[in-house]
Amino acid sequence: MIAVDWGGTSLRAYRLAADGLVLERRRSNEGALACHGRFGKVLGALLADWDDPLVVMAGMVGARGGWIEVPYVRCPADAAALAAGMLHLDASLEAPGLARRTLWCVPGVADHGPLVGDVMRGEETQVAGLLDTLGPGTHTLCLPGTHSKWVRVREGAIVHVSTAMTGELYSVLRLHSILGRSMPEGEPPMDLAAFDAGLECSRDPASGLLHDLFGVRTASLFGHFAQAALPSYLSGLLIGHELQAALAGLPAPVHLVGSEALVERYARALQARGIEVQRHSEELAAAGMHRLARTRGLA
Secondary structure (H helix, E strand, C coil): CEEEEECCCCEEEEEECCCCCEEEEEEECCCHHHCCCCHHHHHHHHCCCCCCCEEEEEEHHHCCCCCCCCCCEECCECHHHHHHCCEEECCCCCCHHHCCCEEEECCCEEECCCCCCEEECCHHHHHHHHHHHHCCCEEEEEECCCCEEEEEEECCEEEEEEEECHHHHHHHHHHHCHHHHHCCCCCCCCCHHHHHHHHHHCCCCCCCHHHHHHHHHHHHHCCCCCHHHHHHHHHHHHHHHHHHHHCCCCCCCEEEEECHHHHHHHHHHHHHCCCCEEEEECCHHHHHHHHHHHHHCCC
């Protein structure tokens, strides 16, 4: 089968063996947010010379405004519930090249908890790919990204989701605020000392995020850090405040799932607080889609 992790800004495709082993990988910058009216054409071109008939997709491709809106599955959501929520998509009219394929899309997960609740779409496949490793009991997962997801899994089911817009806030502040004026263009190499200083600042109970953010400007004015170190300081500050809120009452260790660079930052931040971490590849999305396809009886 083929597993397609189609997020808002990127597209990843994995060709899988019958046992779920990744045989080939492909990546495109044609994210779901830029593919309105072109989903079939984009996917058909990416998979043109792969002859596997079953395609399972996840991510923003199944969101409102995506290719097909797949309703969220409510917590608690285990692999059986996610598989039951998958929807079939007939793409033959839009993309004749996909007529020989069978397309399915995975649902997201909704946590209708207190106040406004929370959702995730795409990350649930990474969780599904990790369930066998987690085993029984209650577990804490962190999936860092533009919108970081904190997930609690209990006895094989997703029971709670919490989102932190850390990555997006970093980008907005970096590019569209007064803080960015003191920083260089592009992303300089990670400055560990500045990152650690941001983490430490976030732990001050007498301060708060809004005050600490202006401290990035004063750190520049007072020459506490070189210009190239300021993005690392801002990153440490934001991640530190995210952890302050997310870790309350959650069991350790924390399972980190994502790109190597982001997982490294979050692991450093968690370990600075004495919290054990276990790292996992973002390719768990492919393993999760394979598991859901088998649970649904498609593979």
